[in-house]
Every structure is written in C-alpha cells, then in structure tokens.
Amino acid sequence: MTNLHPLTAFGLFFSVIVLTMLTMHPVLLLTSYFSAVLLCGVLRGARHLLKSLAYSIPVMLMLTLLNPIFVHRGTHILFFLNGNPVTLEAVAYGASSSLMLLSLFYWFQCFGIVITEEKLTYLFGRVSPRLALVLSMSLSLLPCLRRKFLEIDDAQRALGVYGKGGYVDRLRAKLSSLSILLTWALESSVERARSMRARGYGLPGRTAYSLYRRTRRDVVSGVLLLLLFCVTLPLLLSGWATFSYYPTLCSITWSFHFWGAYAPLCMLCAFPLLLEGGERFKWRYWTSKI
Amino acid sequence: MKKDLFVAFVILFVVILIFSGVEIQSVDEYYLTHLDDIREDSETVFLTVRCDEALEHIGQMNVELLASGLLPSNGVILARTEYVLREGDSVYEILDRAMRHNRIPTEYVYSSDGGVYVKGMGHLYEYDCGPLSGWSFSVNGEPAQSSCNRLELSDGDEIVWSYTCSLGLFSAQEGGGGQ
Structure with a gap:
C-alpha cells in the first residue's frame, strides 16, 4: 500500500470516501466500515487498532443515541421520553449515520498513513502549491500538536511546575501546558510560512525532486479503480441502493439493482486489503526462501 | 482533596438534575387517557383531522412516506x-387528548414564546408535501389566527385540522409570524 504510486493511492481513498459519504444504506456502510477498520489494523497494527476502537465504539454508541433525542418520526415506538417518542427508526438512522462517520474516520486514518506529507506535496505541488501546503499542514496538525503537547507536558513535569494536589490542580497544570502549546502553534505556523517563502516555494519554474515511479501495477490498478468509481457513482446517485428510514424501516432488497451498486463498491473497499494482503504474502514467501 | 470532593459533589448534582428531568414512559402509559363521558349537560366540541390536500398533491409527496403506505387513502x-x-381547554388540549386516545402519533413543537406548533400527525409531517406544506386548523370555518394552545373554545365549536400544501393557512397556525 505504502509503495503504491501517490496518484493511484489518492484515487483509491478519494473514491472510497466519496462513495461512503453518498450512501445511507446499512449494508454498504457496514462494508465500508469493516474494510476501513481492517485496513487500519493492517497498516497500524492490532494494538493500535484495539486502542482506537476502545474509544471509537463508545463514540459510535453516543452518536446513535443522539439522533432519537431530536428526531421523533417512525412507527415503531420503543418508549416515551419526556412525552416524546423514541422510535426504532430514529435509532437505526442514528446508527447508520454514526457508522458512516466512523468509517470516514478510519478511511482518513489510513489516508494519513499511506499518503504522507511528501506525497501530498508531490500530488498538489504542481497544480497548486498553496493548496498542497495548506493540505499537508492541516492534515498533520493534530498529530503534530499532540506530540508537542506531550513534550511540553514532560518538560513541565521535569521542572516541577506540575500540581501535586488533587484532580483540579492537575487539570490546571494541563491547561497551562495547553496555553504554551497554543503559543507555540501560532509561532511555528508563522515560522513555517516564512521558511517556505525563503526557499522559494511556489515560485514559477521551480522543480521538485520526487522518487515515485509509475509501475505497470499502478497503471492497471488505477484504471480499474477509475472504472469502478465511474460505475458506482451514477448508480448510487440514481438510487440503485437506497434505504429509507422514515416513517418505517424498509427491508433490504437483495435485488439486481442493489447488487449492481453494491458489487463495485465491495470491490473498491476490498481493493486495498487485497493489495496489502498480497504484498504481505509475497514478503513472507520470499523471506521463507532465503 | 477538599477541591476534589467539591468537584465530585458538583458532578453528582448535575447527574441527579439530569435524571430528575428525564421521564420515561412506556407506550401504553403515554397513550392512557381518560375521556369524559358525554352527558346531556356537558359542553362538547367536534374534532376532525384530514389530509385531503396532501392526497391532491400526491406528486409532491415525500417518496418514502408514499412507499410506506401509511397515508390514509x-x-x-x-x-x-x-x-x-x-x-380551560384550548384546541391543543382537545387535540392531544384525542390523539392519545386514538394512538395517533403526534409531534408538537413548543416554541419559546409559549406557543405550540403541530409538526406532524399520523406520520404526515410538515414539508412532506412540498416546501409550503404543514398542518393548520380552523375553528367553525375560521382559519386560526393564533397558536392552538391560546385559542379558548366554547360549546359546540367545530375544530378541523387539515394539511395544507400552500403556505396561506399554514402560517396562520404559527400566529401569522412565520412567513
């Protein structure tokens, strides 16, 4: 996955993310969610995945329960909360939308691992240097801030500034670390902009060195992905795989239309997994020969 | 440590506050209503709820609602x-009692100025039949000029709730303010 050509990898994530955002069908969302989670597990390791699931699943449950608080439509009433019905339909809709949100979350996590800052600048550097810089900065913002926060926190602890008292004191110490972090973030963004300008970033005629070579595998899989995307997108937009939540949940029809939209999406979702699995298998195979 | 205890108490207080504000009823409990028997000397009103105009504009109808077949033909x-x-009964109390007794799901919106707006009845909601659609009511043929909980009734009044697909009557239910 990581040695795929940036353009192919970007196309893959772009198409999967766009298609996931366009559907509310539970089967399609479940497929997207599980393949994203699996890919994330393969790329980041099982331990990291379990850690992230430990907080993403409660978030998912919370989002699921949030919808019926605001929406009261539906025929299957579970109970009444303060005189307002809590319906099965609203819960199902909440579950589907939280599934969509979290599958996007995991797809973006994989995106962040596969498409590094370098690759982003390579992809957008020639089209729009500004966009490339803004994209790479904003995508790496949170991990970067997190790393810096831990650093500041450690330094504060070592200085002995840290509150030793109860929970409130500790919280206050964290807040002071946070304010240091904010100051640092402002300063570093100004510094980064200046240093990029000093290097002549974005000036016309400037060339960039990149190591990415387009292999036959990249071209073949790129064309395949484009084809799958171009088939699925109009099918989803014209409602081949729709699911209605209100006023009653419709049953899932395993019709020709459903499979027509579902099969290409399935292939798209399985594509990175197969690719990664194939690479691992090859690696195992050749190392066992040594 | 004292601070921690204080924080713990505040959290406990908030949790209790939230739980005391939550009331959970089962479906049967909610729909359980008592209708007074009609005697010779009791004052009565007549209530009708119809959605003919929605059926006339079936082309504009929310596709999912139409497919569910929940709309009375x-x-x-x-x-x-x-x-x-x-x-002291207003149109709202009569409607609420009748809808609960007949187990017709009805959703109200309680606005901040104390008015009550009917968002949907019997799975038919506002905006289900075009952008100008919603529920409105009339008393003795007079389109409502105020919110349904502000309109006092008298003996023999004829209340008709009807679904409109054009703004005219619909805005009247909101007190004329919601153009």
Missing part, C-alpha cells in the same frame, strides 16, 4: 368525533 386521519370540553 380516504384522507381521514381522525373522523369527526365529539369530545367533552373541560374547563
């Missing part, structure tokens, strides 16, 4: 029925 959600008028 004769346009009658609640046929003309006589209800006992209690002391």
Whole structure:
C-alpha cells in the first residue's frame, strides 16, 4: 500500500470516501466500515487498532443515541421520553449515520498513513502549491500538536511546575501546558510560512525532486479503480441502493439493482486489503526462501 | 482533596438534575387517557383531522412516506368525533387528548414564546408535501389566527385540522409570524 504510486493511492481513498459519504444504506456502510477498520489494523497494527476502537465504539454508541433525542418520526415506538417518542427508526438512522462517520474516520486514518506529507506535496505541488501546503499542514496538525503537547507536558513535569494536589490542580497544570502549546502553534505556523517563502516555494519554474515511479501495477490498478468509481457513482446517485428510514424501516432488497451498486463498491473497499494482503504474502514467501 | 470532593459533589448534582428531568414512559402509559363521558349537560366540541390536500398533491409527496403506505387513502386521519370540553381547554388540549386516545402519533413543537406548533400527525409531517406544506386548523370555518394552545373554545365549536400544501393557512397556525 505504502509503495503504491501517490496518484493511484489518492484515487483509491478519494473514491472510497466519496462513495461512503453518498450512501445511507446499512449494508454498504457496514462494508465500508469493516474494510476501513481492517485496513487500519493492517497498516497500524492490532494494538493500535484495539486502542482506537476502545474509544471509537463508545463514540459510535453516543452518536446513535443522539439522533432519537431530536428526531421523533417512525412507527415503531420503543418508549416515551419526556412525552416524546423514541422510535426504532430514529435509532437505526442514528446508527447508520454514526457508522458512516466512523468509517470516514478510519478511511482518513489510513489516508494519513499511506499518503504522507511528501506525497501530498508531490500530488498538489504542481497544480497548486498553496493548496498542497495548506493540505499537508492541516492534515498533520493534530498529530503534530499532540506530540508537542506531550513534550511540553514532560518538560513541565521535569521542572516541577506540575500540581501535586488533587484532580483540579492537575487539570490546571494541563491547561497551562495547553496555553504554551497554543503559543507555540501560532509561532511555528508563522515560522513555517516564512521558511517556505525563503526557499522559494511556489515560485514559477521551480522543480521538485520526487522518487515515485509509475509501475505497470499502478497503471492497471488505477484504471480499474477509475472504472469502478465511474460505475458506482451514477448508480448510487440514481438510487440503485437506497434505504429509507422514515416513517418505517424498509427491508433490504437483495435485488439486481442493489447488487449492481453494491458489487463495485465491495470491490473498491476490498481493493486495498487485497493489495496489502498480497504484498504481505509475497514478503513472507520470499523471506521463507532465503 | 477538599477541591476534589467539591468537584465530585458538583458532578453528582448535575447527574441527579439530569435524571430528575428525564421521564420515561412506556407506550401504553403515554397513550392512557381518560375521556369524559358525554352527558346531556356537558359542553362538547367536534374534532376532525384530514389530509385531503396532501392526497391532491400526491406528486409532491415525500417518496418514502408514499412507499410506506401509511397515508390514509380516504384522507381521514381522525373522523369527526365529539369530545367533552373541560374547563380551560384550548384546541391543543382537545387535540392531544384525542390523539392519545386514538394512538395517533403526534409531534408538537413548543416554541419559546409559549406557543405550540403541530409538526406532524399520523406520520404526515410538515414539508412532506412540498416546501409550503404543514398542518393548520380552523375553528367553525375560521382559519386560526393564533397558536392552538391560546385559542379558548366554547360549546359546540367545530375544530378541523387539515394539511395544507400552500403556505396561506399554514402560517396562520404559527400566529401569522412565520412567513
């Protein structure tokens, strides 16, 4: 996955993310969610995945329960909360939308691992240097801030500034670390902009060195992905795989239309997994020969 | 440590506050209503809920609602029925009692100025039949000029709730302010 050509990898994530955002069908969302989670597990390791699931699943449950608080439509009433019905339909809709949100979350996590800052600048550097810089900065913002926060926190602890008292004191110490972090973030963004300008970033005629070579595998899989995307997108937009939540949940029809939209999406979702699995298998195979 | 205890108490207080504000009822509990028997000397009103106009504009109808088949084909959600008028009852109280008794799901919006707006009845909601659609009511043929909980009733009044697909009457339910 990581040695795929940036353009192919970007196309893959772009198409999967766009298609996931366009559907509310539970089967399609479940497929997207599980393949994203699996890919994330393969790329980041099982331990990291379990850690992230430990907080993403409660978030998912919370989002699921949030919808019926605001929406009261539906025929299957579970109970009444303060005189307002809590319906099965609203819960199902909440579950589907939280599934969509979290599958996007995991797809973006994989995106962040596969498409590094370098690759982003390579992809957008020639089209729009500004966009490339803004994209790479904003995508790496949170991990970067997190790393810096831990650093500041450690330094504060070592200085002995840290509150030793109860929970409130500790919280206050964290807040002071946070304010240091904010100051640092402002300063570093100004510094980064200046240093990029000093290097002549974005000036016309400037060339960039990149190591990415387009292999036959990249071209073949790129064309395949484009084809799958171009088939699925109009099918989803014209409602081949729709699911209605209100006023009653419709049953899932395993019709020709459903499979027509579902099969290409399935292939798209399985594509990175197969690719990664194939690479691992090859690696195992050749190392066992040594 | 004292601070921690204080924080713990505040959290406990908030949790208790939230739970005391939450009331959970089962479906049967919610729909359990008592209708007064109609006697000779009791004051009564008539209530009708119809959605004929929605059926006339079926082309604009929310596709999912249409597919569910929950819309009554004769346009009658609640046929003309006589209800006992209690002391101080407004259109809202009569409607609420009737809908609970007949187990027709009804959603109200309680606005900040104390008015009540009916968002949907019998799975038919505002905006389900075009952008100008919604529920409105009339008393004795007079389109409503105020919110349904502000309109006092008198003996023999004829209340008709009807679904409109054009803004005219619909805005009247909101007190004329929601153009």
